[in-house]
Amino acid sequence: MSASQNATPPIIQMKDIEKHFGSVIALAGVSVDVFAGECHCLLGDNGAGKSTFIKTMSGVHKPTAGEIIFEGKPLDFADPRDAITAGIATVHQHLAMIPLMSVSRNFFMGNEPVKKVAGLTFFDHDYANRVTMEEMRKMGINLRGPDQAVGTLSGGERQTVAIARAVHFGAKVLILDEPTSALGVRQTSNVLATIDKVRKQGIAVVFITHNVRHALAVGDRFTVLNRGKTLGTAKRGEITPEELQDLMAGGQELAQLEGSLGGTV
């Protein structure tokens, strides 16, 4: 692994992770480490084991074998809530956003700020609205108001709200599960810019994608998964898009295909 020359230890280390589902081996010994303030891209084709891997990282699955070390200590999460409390947040493909509700209500869903009035506990709307507007402005999104419904936001803006929410609630490791896969060109560039902002705040970003160009735009290091195994981690500048693409497809077959497609994939 190329990370050894870094002075600070990685914030999260996944060592020889194996995950079996019955007779199916989804992960056959995957090792990845992520540093604070870096964007680590996890690439792989469909069925490569990306989803299983991040679900193991975020506490949804328990690894069959292998070790996870988070901030120097071995981890043993009982469920995803533990991982979230520890600071590992996941922004899923299917966003945890409710279109009919306002941005501010969505932002604090499940973590509502409260104030006491005459001994009763109330939702602190003023605080929620103020924080939402502030956090969204930091991410470069100007809302009409905190009561604007999420349904009126574009796909990219929704991703940004979800990322801003995870950051606000103290994420140290932010796992983004294909945040750009369903977006247009401009919205994609907005989300990539958001990833860049988050990384600069010192948060470790794990960016899952199968689009090499999106990965190369923001990634510091790239790990390619294929058939439940890692094909190694490369640093930025050490690898060309073509090499990455070949690794993802497992080399051979795509090389033949590319001839007929003229290198457009």
Place this chain on the structure above:
Amino acid sequence: MADTPQIDERIKEISPLRRALIRPELGGIVGTFAVFTLFALFAFDSGMFNSQGVMNWSIVSAQFMIIAVGACLLMIAGEFDLSVGSMIGFAGMMIAVFGVVLAWPMWIAIIITFAICCALGALNGWIVVRTGLPSFIVTLAFLFILRGFTIYIPQTIERKTIIGGIRDAAEGDWLAPIFGGKIGQPIFQWLGDIGVIGVFERGTRAGQPVVDGIPMLIIWAIVLIIFGHILLTRTRFGNWIFASGGDAEAARNSGVPVNKVKILMFMFTAFCATVLAVCQVMEFGSAGADRGLLKEFEAIIAVVIGGALLTGGYGSVIGAALGALIFGVVQQGLFFAGVESSLFRVFLGVILLFAVILNTYIRRIITGER
């Protein structure tokens, strides 16, 4: 690409009209104005707006309001309860069985009835969240199960479908007046004395005002509306209600206890039905096996007129209360205006259709769908 400056998404200006449109209460407010204007024009001299008339449609509206509050919160949480009407009949019958047939003290009968009905609401909710079946089907089953028991129990033990004598059994009880009593009698007496409201001219009640107090039914309606509105808009639990109905899966991912929210809302709906049932049996002095027939649909209609979406995640308790008010005023107003009462159902169907079309349109504005 990472260095591309953030491009501001275009912010479309929305007109104040559209902004007002996406408030769920709008339909209810407009409808309330329309209904009162209409009856003020065509039925002003009919007695609808004297003290007795006002009390008449207020009581009918309050009955709708009590069940509409429960149905509203449940619908926003993404579920229906079709067993509300049967629950009203069942709860009333339980009061009669415990308080009259078994001759328990009325306050024990009332408390046990509330416990049983809330437990049945919880059972409804538990089945819905555990099986993942539509609440429409589960509560439809309970509509028949509860109505069946409501007829079977009094027939088996008393050989009749109406049990009376509740007013005598409740005499001197401390809890019963909270449902069947009236408040504000001295104020109404004074209003009668100074001639603001009419007094009886002769008979045993000569000199007493024609309206002698506000029934607890109305107080319950107001309290439940205020409670429901604050719960929904001002508490974190309210946020969970919206979230559970808006997208249960997304809410779960964010740590909202969706199942708990839904079961509690089923219990609250059952609680509201029981409140209405107890108020009714205390007023009538009897429990009938056919009480509450079709109330579940009336509750749902009031909620929909009030701007809630049938699909959940959006709505307002104030809106539902206005929907119930429209309901009560029109039902009684047609009677005062001397219109054939069967036309009320025609009105109901038409206004329901309009409300649903308007709500669907509003939903498109909010979510930006085309």
